[in-house]
Amino acid sequence: MSEGWTADEMMTVAAARQLRDGTACFVGIGLPSTAANLARATHAPNLVLVYESGCLGAKPDRLPLSIGDGVLADTADAVVSVPEVFNYWLQPGRIGIGFLGAAQLDRYGNINTTVIGKNYRDPTVRLPGAGGAPEIAASCGEVIVVVRQNLRTFTDRVDFVTSAGYGSGPGHRERLGLHGRGPRVVITDLGVLEPDPDTCELTLTCLHPGVTVDRVRAATGWELAVAERLTRSPQPTEQELTVLRALESTKEGVLH
Amino acid sequence: MSTAVRIPNITQSEKTGRLMAKLVSLAQGVADLLRDGDVVALEGFTHLIPFAAGQEIIRQRRKDLTLVRMTPDVIYDQLIGAGCARRLIFSWGGNPGVGSLHRFRDAVQNSWPVPLELEEHSHAGMANRYVAGASGLPFAVLRGYTGTDLPRHTTNIRTIACPFTGEVLTAVPALRPDVTVVHAQRADRAGNVQMWGITGVQKEAVLAARQSLVTVEEIVDHLEPVPGQVVLPSWAVTAVAEVPGGAHPSYAHGYSVRDNDFYLAWDTISRDRDTFQGWLEQHVLKVETPA
Numbered sequence: 001m002s003e004g005w006t007a008d009e010m011m012t013v014a015a016a017r018q019l020r021d022g023t024a025c026f027v028g029i030g031l032p033s034t035a036a037n038l039a040r041a042t043h044a045p046n047l048v049l050v051y052e053s054g055c056l057g058a059k060p061d062r063l064p065l066s067i068g069d070g071v072l073a074d075t076a077d078a079v080v081s082v083p084e085v086f087n088y089w090l091q092p093g094r095i096g097i098g099f100l101g102a103a104q105l106d107r108y109g110n111i112n113t114t115v116i117g118k119n120y121r122d123p124t125v126r127l128p129g130a131g132g133a134p135e136i137a138a139s140c141g142e143v144i145v146v147v148r149q150n151l152r153t154f155t156d157r158v159d160f161v162t163s164a165g166y167g168s169g170p171g172h173r174e175r176l177g178l179h180g181r182g183p184r185v186v187i188t189d190l191g192v193l194e195p196d197p198d199t200c201e202l203t204l205t206c207l208h209p210g211v212t213v214d215r216v217r218a219a220t221g222w223e224l225a226v227a228e229r230l231t232r233s234p235q236p237t238e239q240e241l242t243v244l245r246a247l248e249s250t251k252e253g254v255l256h
Numbered sequence: 257m258s259t260a261v262r263i264p265n266i267t268q269s270e271k272t273g274r275l276m277a278k279l280v281s282l283a284q285g286v287a288d289l290l291r292d293g294d295v296v297a298l299e300g301f302t303h304l305i306p307f308a309a310g311q312e313i314i315r316q317r318r319k320d321l322t323l324v325r326m327t328p329d330v331i332y333d334q335l336i337g338a339g340c341a342r343r344l345i346f347s348w349g350g351n352p353g354v355g356s357l358h359r360f361r362d363a364v365q366n367s368w369p370v371p372l373e374l375e376e377h378s379h380a381g382m383a384n385r386y387v388a389g390a391s392g393l394p395f396a397v398l399r400g401y402t403g404t405d406l407p408r409h410t411t412n413i414r415t416i417a418c419p420f421t422g423e424v425l426t427a428v429p430a431l432r433p434d435v436t437v438v439h440a441q442r443a444d445r446a447g448n449v450q451m452w453g454i455t456g457v458q459k460e461a462v463l464a465a466r467q468s469l470v471t472v473e474e475i476v477d478h479l480e481p482v483p484g485q486v487v488l489p490s491w492a493v494t495a496v497a498e499v500p501g502g503a504h505p506s507y508a509h510g511y512s513v514r515d516n517d518f519y520l521a522w523d524t525i526s527r528d529r530d531t532f533q534g535w536l537e538q539h540v541l542k543v544e545t546p547a
Binding site: 029030052053054055065066067068069070072073079081082083086087090091114120122123124125126127128129130131132133134135138139160161162163164167172173176177178179 | 301302303326327346347348349350352353356357360361364365376377378379380383384386387398399400401402403404405406409423424453454455456457459460484506507509513514516519
């Protein structure tokens with residue numbers, strides 16, 4: 001990259017910038033964990049990291065390689081059982097932000113991580129499944145989705161709804177009685193999408209440096225709505241890149 | 257599964273008349289407790305996964321098992337690839353931090369080596385199913401699954417109206433495994449079991465089961481108190497086996513660290529059927545277990 005950073009680094013930095021200091025954040029392994037730890041090491045030192053393995057307030061000095069890494073237990077405010085994480089901490093709405101990835105995502109922010117293919121019993125690709133995601137999507141105050149943008153992932157209809165976004169549009173979450181507000185923002189390697197306040201449809205609101213609207217459209221499997229006032233992400237700062245690379249270097253050898 | 261609530265089998269010592277766990281070898285524990293066709297849960301949330309016990313189940317060629325686990329990771333990939341499983345009850349099947357489970361995928365997508373029936377849940381649903389089992393209740397209530405496609409494919413996810421407010425909630429039936437197997441740090445000679453660190457859903461899974469086998473890093477004369485420890489009293493456990501390193505490649509806090517290189521290597525080993533079978537032959541089937 002001529003700018004001296006990669007699209008994945010820009011995506012991780014953009015995701016980290018979304019995390020406000022002093023909030024509790026439900027973190028999965030991979031990109032969400034990297035972004036949350038980057039935020040904690042830069043602008044949000046009091047971000048509370050909650051891992052579904054039962055580690056509340058983990059403060060790892062290196063990136064954990066799994067959600068059950070010993071460094072999370074060693075540095076946590078409390079280590080609790082898995083039923084407790086879901087029943088006492090997530091379900092009543094004590095966690096402000098949920099951080100999710102996706103194998104497929106549609107225009108209403110519905111997420112599939114279960115199967116690719118129309119037949120659940122005879123899928124084209126069997127994915128890992130739900131894990132904690134359905135209840136994270138339902139019960140966290142709001143959700144941030146981090147995902148690479150391409151035609152395979154950004155699809156007109158997800159093959160399976162693993163985690164609810166805005167369902168089929170306005171009023172859907174309310175009718176279901178979901179307590180959390182749903183996906184506030186989707187961060188990709190190309191830009192940022194946010195739900196339109198009236199239609200709930202994901203709308204391109206921000207481009208990463210060097211990316212064009214046409215390029216984002218070409219990577220989206222539906223007719224993408226674009227905000228009238230489109231902004232551009234500030235480039236990653238030296239500090240953000242230095243901290244991010246130092247974190248990444250602690251998990252050498254991991255595939256992704 | 258029977259809907260009646262039954263308490264687990266409890267072993268009464270012939271000598272003392274006290275209720276207590278039996279101290280056994282790993283091979284004996286698996287041979288005594290597991291039958292073909294059983295509903296078996298091996299739990300451990302990334303930490304304390306009973307790998308050695310899972311591999312002993314493969315060596316003893318158990319078949320038609322209904323395997324239960326929140327995160328069927330590498331140990332279930334091995335059991336599924338070895339043909340031990342007929343059915344899987346789970347909430348997330350992947351190689352944590354690495355990617356997919358190839359033996360699991362091959363069984364679901366191509367029925368190899370045998371077809372694998374799935375009952376799929378979320379973590380919250382599975383955790384609460386164990387809690388109901390441990391509590392001696394027929395079902396658990398949670399605010400879960402709403403707006404997802406999971407209830408369309410899993411009959412064990414239903415709705416129930418709160419009798420006080422009318423709010424529609426989700427109900428899931430209790431999980432009552434025939435046998436739960438977990439790994440822990442220590443036990444004493446009476447079979448009291450101590451574990452600490454990330455303790456996942458192990459306590460609930462043991463208390464929900466009719467019988468349980470706990471493998472431990474070491475058996476000691478006296479259990480030293482440890483902050484945040486979980487003790488499963490001897491009379492709540494069926495059998496205890498000393499298996500140092502029995503969680504490898506996962507880990508036992510205070511004894512070992514996670515072998516991340518193995519989890520990465522598993523992606524290559526498991527991708528191809530022949531490579532997997534070669535690995536199984538060399539690292540599991542040909543391994544002699546202490547009597």
